Amino acid sequence: MKEPDLYQFEVFEQWTLYDRIVRNNYMKHDEISKSISDAIRHVSNTRQVWDLGCGCGLMASKILKTLQVESYLGIDLADSGLSRVSASLFGVVGEIETRNAELTSFLKETHEWSPSLILASFSLHHFQFDEMAEVLGRIRDQMDENCHLIWVDPQRKSHESREEFIRRFMFDVASTWEDLETSEVLQVEEHMLSSDFPLDASEQDSLLTKIGFSTISECYRDSFFSAKVLRKS
Numbered sequence: 259m260k261e262p263d264l265y266q267f268e269v270f271e272q273w274t275l276y277d278r279i280v281r282n283n284y285m286k287h288d289e290i291s292k293s294i295s296d297a298i299r300h301v302s303n304t305r306q307v308w309d310l311g312c313g314c315g316l317m318a319s320k321i322l323k324t325l326q327v328e329s330y331l332g333i334d335l336a337d338s339g340l341s342r343v344s345a346s347l348f349g350v351v352g353e354i355e356t357r358n359a360e361l362t363s364f365l366k367e368t369h370e371w372s373p374s375l376i377l378a379s380f381s382l383h384h385f386q387f388d389e390m391a392e393v394l395g396r397i398r399d400q401m402d403e404n405c406h407l408i409w410v411d412p413q414r415k416s417h418e419s420r421e422e423f424i425r426r427f428m429f430d431v432a433s434t435w436e437d438l439e440t441s442e443v444l445q446v447e448e449h450m451l452s453s454d455f456p457l458d459a460s461e462q463d464s465l466l467t468k469i470g471f472s473t474i475s476e477c478y479r480d481s482f483f484s485a486k487v488l489r490k491s
């Protein structure tokens with residue numbers, strides 16, 4: 259059970275800043291969600307969806323709007339986002355449920371229904387390498403043969419250190435995220451320095467192979483982000 263005062267991601271606590279980042283498309287939610295929708299349009303079963311680190315559900319609403327989704331479960335530690343999920347997904351999916359839970363704990367439990375599609379959008383990079391491997395392993399344990407996992411996250415360039423990635427990212431934020439006040443740019447930087455641990459492409463690929471995933475498609479990649487559609491291998 260989450261202790262509210264231990265919530266560590268201040269930038270998501272007051273949802274307004276991240277909400278503006280998404281609505282201004284600064285993190286390419288529009289292009290990424292479109293590429294995912296295209297990549298999974300032939301997937302026959304997307305009826306039951308888990309959204310791991312759902313935030314306010316806006317990314318899910320963009321991805322799921324062209325699919326037939328009967329049940330949606332959004333999991334997150336931040337009530338500020340969870341309280342907006344129903345509004346984001348109203349009319350897009352059937353039943354909407356949210357759970358305030360830590361992802362690793364949630365994935366250890368046995369659940370009422372199995373997902374046919376799992377979204378992990380901009381959430382897994384908050385785990386450091388060993389924890390991320392554990393979380394991906396637990397996600398795999400919850401998947402049956404027909405379930406798909408969508409993994410969206412920042413991605414370092416090869417040979418780029420975490421510090422270099424953050425410096426490059428922050429240069430882009432400072433020069434193109436024009437709607438943000440200086441204090442908000444600093445908030446983004448503080449969040450990244452304390453909480454973001456993006457992998458590079460080969461680290462992602464070898465981790466996925468080791469855990470037992472095969473990549474159906476890498477449907478999006480730019481100089482900061484990647485999105486993959488995965489299944490159990």
Ligand SMILES: C[S@@+](CC[C@H](N)C(=O)[O-])C[C@H]1O[C@@H](n2cnc3c(N)ncnc32)[C@H](O)[C@@H]1O
Nearest residue numbers: 311312313317334335336360361379380381384
């Ligand atoms: C950058 S937001 C992503 C929101 C949305 N999925 C999107 O694509 O825009 C990351 C979310 O993951 C949640 N999160 C990070 N680590 C978590 C954990 N260990 N357990 C539950 N939620 C977590 C944060 O609270 C936050 O709402």
